[in-house]
Amino acid sequence: MARVAVVGAGSGGLAVAARLAALGHAVTVLDQAPEVGGKLGWYVRDGHGFDTGPSLVTLPQLYRDLFAATGGPLEDAVDLVRVDPAVAYRFADGTPLSVPGDAARIPAAVDAALGSGTGTQWAALMARAAAMWQVTEQPFLRSPLAGAATLARLARSAADVATVAPWRTLRGLGTAYLRDPRLRTLLDRYATYSGSDPRRAPAVLATVPYVEQAFGSWYVRGGLRRLAEAVAQRAVERGAVVRTGTAVERVLVEGGRAAGVRLAGGEVLRADVVVSGADAAALYADLLPASRATRGVRRDLARSTASLSGFVLLLALRGRTPGLAHHTVLFPEDYDAEFDAVFGIGRHRGAPQPVADPTVYVSAPDDPATRPDADSESWFVLVNAPRHDPDGGVDWDAPGLADRYATRVLDVMARRGLDVRNRLRWCVVRTPADLERDTRSVGGSIYGTSSNGARAAFLRPANASPVPGLFLVGGSAHPGGGLPLVALSAEIVAGLVGPA
Ligand SMILES: Cc1cc2nc3c(=O)[nH]c(=O)nc-3n(C[C@H](O)[C@H](O)[C@H](O)COP(=O)(O)OP(=O)(O)OC[C@H]3O[C@@H](n4cnc5c(N)ncnc54)[C@H](O)[C@@H]3O)c2cc1C
Numbered sequence: 001m002a003r004v005a006v007v008g009a010g011s012g013g014l015a016v017a018a019r020l021a022a023l024g025h026a027v028t029v030l031d032q033a034p035e036v037g038g039k040l041g042w043y044v045r046d047g048h049g050f051d052t053g054p055s056l057v058t059l060p061q062l063y064r065d066l067f068a069a070t071g072g073p074l075e076d077a078v079d080l081v082r083v084d085p086a087v088a089y090r091f092a093d094g095t096p097l098s099v100p101g102d103a104a105r106i107p108a109a110v111d112a113a114l115g116s117g118t119g120t121q122w123a124a125l126m127a128r129a130a131a132m133w134q135v136t137e138q139p140f141l142r143s144p145l146a147g148a149a150t151l152a153r154l155a156r157s158a159a160d161v162a163t164v165a166p167w168r169t170l171r172g173l174g175t176a177y178l179r180d181p182r183l184r185t186l187l188d189r190y191a192t193y194s195g196s197d198p199r200r201a202p203a204v205l206a207t208v209p210y211v212e213q214a215f216g217s218w219y220v221r222g223g224l225r226r227l228a229e230a231v232a233q234r235a236v237e238r239g240a241v242v243r244t245g246t247a248v249e250r251v252l253v254e255g256g257r258a259a260g261v262r263l264a265g266g267e268v269l270r271a272d273v274v275v276s277g278a279d280a281a282a283l284y285a286d287l288l289p290a291s292r293a294t295r296g297v298r299r300d301l302a303r304s305t306a307s308l309s310g311f312v313l314l315l316a317l318r319g320r321t322p323g324l325a326h327h328t329v330l331f332p333e334d335y336d337a338e339f340d341a342v343f344g345i346g347r348h349r350g351a352p353q354p355v356a357d358p359t360v361y362v363s364a365p366d367d368p369a370t371r372p373d374a375d376s377e378s379w380f381v382l383v384n385a386p387r388h389d390p391d392g393g394v395d396w397d398a399p400g401l402a403d404r405y406a407t408r409v410l411d412v413m414a415r416r417g418l419d420v421r422n423r424l425r426w427c428v429v430r431t432p433a434d435l436e437r438d439t440r441s442v443g444g445s446i447y448g449t450s451s452n453g454a455r456a457a458f459l460r461p462a463n464a465s466p467v468p469g470l471f472l473v474g475g476s477a478h479p480g481g482g483l484p485l486v487a488l489s490a491e492i493v494a495g496l497v498g499p500a
Contacts, residue, residue, distance in 0.1 A: 001024055001026055001500040002271075002273045002497070003025070003270065003271045003273070004017075004026065004027045004271055005260060005269050005271035006027060006274075007030055007261060007283075009037070009038065010037065010039060010228075011038065011231070011475075012474025013277030014235055015066055015231055015473070015490030015491075016277070016489075016494060017275075018234045018235035019066065019070060019493075020494055020497060021070075021239045022069060022071060022238045023497070023499045023500055024500030025497070027240040028240070028242075028243065028271075029241070029242045030261065031242075032440065033438065033439070034244055036232045037228035037232075038228075038277075039475075040224060040228040040483070041225065045428075046316065046372060046426075048316040048372060048376065051224045052312065052430060054224050055365075055380055056083075056219075056327065057483055058215065058217060058482070058484055059215055060218050061215065063227065063487055066231070066490065070234050070235075077234065079220065081219045083216075083217040083326045083327065085101055086100065086213070088328045089328075090330050090416060090417065091331050098113070099213075103126075103214050107119030107120060110122045117179075118180045118183055121177055121179060122178070125173070126206075129206035129209065131163045132206060133211065135160045136154070139156070140153070141479045141485065142488060142492070144464060144496060145460065145479075165203050166203075166204070166454055169200060170187065170201045170203055170205045170206060171188060172203060173187075182331075186209075189329065190209050191451070192384055193205075193208045193482060194447050195306075195307025195448075196307065196450040197342075197345075197450070197452050199339065201450070201451045202456075202457070205451060217327070219367075222367065246263055246264075249262050249263060249264045250288075251274050251283070251470060253288070253289060253291070256293070256468065258271070273469050273470075275470075276471070276472050277472075277473045278440060279441040279476045281442040281448065282440055282442055284298050285298075288467070288470075291467075300459040306442070306445040306448075306449060307387075307446055307447035307481065308385065308386065308387070309387045309388065309432035309443065309444040309446055310382050310383065310385055310435070310446055311382070311430075312381065312382050312429070312430040312431075313406055313410070313428070314379075314427065314430070315377075315378070315381060315420060315424060316378060317376060317420055317423045317425065318375070319377070320377055321364070321418075324377075327362070327363055328361070328364070328418070329360070330359065330360040332355075332357040332359055335359065337356070341356065341386070342384050342385065342386050343386070343452070344386065344393065351393075352387075352394055354401075355384060358412065365378075379420070381409065385431070387432050388433040389443055393443075394432075396431035396433035410427075431444070432445075447476070447481030448476025448480075448481060457478075457480070460478050460479075461477045462478050463489060473486075473489045473490050473493045475489075477489055478492070
């Protein structure tokens with residue numbers, strides 16, 4: 001039995017704690033925040049409740065695996081509901097497209113909304129994405145990153161390489177398969193699920209809409225937050241100790257090996273294994289003493305582009321909106337302008353900015369647990385935003401900026417047909433700077449490093465660090481961000497540590 005210290009009680013830290021405790025290790029989880037969950041957060045006021053981070057679960061099988069491996073079915077712990085329709089899109093020309101929650105019905109819905117033949121084009125793209133999924137799931141997503149060995153696993157056959165087309169971007173793939181520009185916009189949006197730019201992210205990200213459509217979009221009744229609580233409870237049931245309000249100041253390294261952690265206030269917790277669920281950039285910059293062993297990782301991190309962040313409005317509304325879908329996306333006229341502004345490229349070269357005319361995502365669960373009465377709604381509104389970077393980019397703490405931008409987002413929504421300005425009880429604004437303060441993700445980047453560039457997936461920090469005994473879990477490490485991949489990272493780390 002090893003003594004394991006887990007830094008961070010986000011989705012990654014909690015999942016690995018549950019798995020390692022179930023394997024018989026003595027696990028202590030430490031989080032600087034007052035509550036568990038990290039980005040999977042919850043805000044409640046006057047009976048209005050909001051998930052402040054994730055609003056969509058995909059690949060629930062990965063959470064089923066986690067619960068099965070740690071003592072009992074997921075469905076006993078949370079109430080998963082399949083969302084149908086999955087998303088109601090509105091394109092810049094006003095065309096609506098409601099994407100069914102069942103993959104078999106999607107081509108017909110696309111045809112009906114965008115014209116005959118478009119559904120077939122989408123189905124052909126999804127067939128290619130299914131093949132990409134087959135090729136990459138086991139050797140890449142479910143396996144530790146291991147440099148040349150990973151590349152060799154991925155390049156087993158020329159046919160597999162041609163399927164994944166590592167030289168191609170997501171935008172390039174969309175252009176090859178989809179003739180309707182609205183459908184290409186829809187595909188582009190999936191680059192943002194890993195905080196990336198579709199013009200630079202790899203084509204293999206087409207697997208993101210594939211898994212969403214093939215395995216469904218899911219909601220957790222009572223809020224996704226319940227998933228974090230359920231994993232934390234599972235970890236505790238298996239014997240893990242969870243300490244909130246406890247910041248880790250340093251990962252201790254002795255004789256070249258991880259030896260424990262030092263907490264703010266000086267307490268030292270000795271451990272045989274340390275698993276960091278904190279942002280990988282923060283781990284390598286602040287928590288770990290700089291050494292020759294970690295120089296390569298720090299160089300890779302410096303070469304990577306940080307993922308985008310998000311600007312969030314939590315809207316407490318009077319009244320109900322007839323026909324409102326669970327998830328709504330309102331697209332702008334110029335999607336490329338959004339990525340230029342967020343990443344400070346193209347026309348915004350060197351100067352990232354809040355997006356002037358952003359894509360707006362609204363999540364409005366029809367769930368009594370989220371509202372004070374039947375005549376109210378609680379909306380989570382998210383737009384892509386540049387990370388918080390007072391030194392060279394956007395200073396989200398600049399006086400007045402957050403409120404001015406919130407007003408702009410509400411105006412954009414009104415122009416695109418969702419005007420809630422006269423139904424507003426109150427609005428809470430959460431900027432990338434708030435996300436950084438709450439979760440210590442550097443700049444409030446949602447997914448650590450982005451997938452921009454063909455090599456990005458290989459520059460992402462590996463789960464086994466160069467320091468023996470120190471492992472990385474969570475969205476800023478391999479295989480990437482989002483709840484399903486974070487669950488996979490926990491499975492990989494538990495496999496690397498092994499049973500007691
Ligand atoms: C607005 C938003 C919307 C999103 N939407 C979705 C979605 O719809 N679907 C989806 O699948 N994913 C979504 N995501 C992404 C998803 O939330 C993340 O990928 C996932 O929750 C990351 O989990 P994590 O454990 O890696 O990191 P975190 O949740 O960031 O956890 C890290 C934890 O470490 C703690 N910590 C950091 N440093 C220290 C320290 N020094 N000492 C102690 N504790 C420390 C932090 O307090 C935090 O609790 C969204 C994220 C955001 C922000």
